[in-house]
Amino acid sequence: MVALVEMAGTEITLQHLPAGPWASSAAVRNVMRANRKRDTAPELAVRRRLHALGLRYRVNCRPLPDKRWTADVVFTRARVAVFIDGCFWHGCPAHFSQPRTNTSYWGPKIARNQTRDAQVDAALADAGWAVVRAWEHEPASDVAERVATVVSARRQEALGAR
Numbered sequence: 001m002v003a004l005v006e007m008a009g010t011e012i013t014l015q016h017l018p019a020g021p022w023a024s025s026a027a028v029r030n031v032m033r034a035n036r037k038r039d040t041a042p043e044l045a046v047r048r049r050l051h052a053l054g055l056r057y058r059v060n061c062r063p064l065p066d067k068r069w070t071a072d073v074v075f076t077r078a079r080v081a082v083f084i085d086g087c088f089w090h091g092c093p094a095h096f097s098q099p100r101t102n103t104s105y106w107g108p109k110i111a112r113n114q115t116r117d118a119q120v121d122a123a124l125a126d127a128g129w130a131v132v133r134a135w136e137h138e139p140a141s142d143v144a145e146r147v148a149t150v151v152s153a154r155r156q157e158a159l160g161a162r
């Protein structure tokens with residue numbers, strides 16, 4: 001649990017992890033993997049499908065060089081940024097449930113993440129980027145199709161603008 005302890009800066013133990021579906025050891029591993037923030041299983045699944053659709057992209061890079069944050073998948077020329085959000089960390093309406101313990105920590109933390117997500121989306125929109133946000137629980141093929149549709153539309157727009 002070293003990663004979680006470092007992340008929180010407080011004493012987080014297994015008991016502090018959310019109850020319910022998050023309590024299994026597989027879920028704990030997923031939470032920890034999500035905390036690593038890159039190359040999660042859902043991200044890899046989406047990337048594999050995008051690649052199979054013939055799309056080429058960059059991963060885990062900054063869409064806006066003057067901002068510190070990265071997007072999970074980036075189409076530089078089409079200016080499309082893709083985020084695969086973890087259901088717990090980003091407060092998925094279908095899967096997030098308030099942990100029973102340490103609520104004073106988790107509540108504000110998730111709220112901050114959501115605020116930051118909105119700021120990131122706004123900054124990208126201001127810079128003329130399209131944003132695709134997906135939940136990690138969504139089937140990778142659905143996400144990949146959505147991304148492909150947006151990228152294709154952006155390319156058509158670019159052609160039309162010439």
Ligand SMILES: [Zn+2]
Nearest residue numbers: 087092095137
């Ligand atoms: Zn979810």
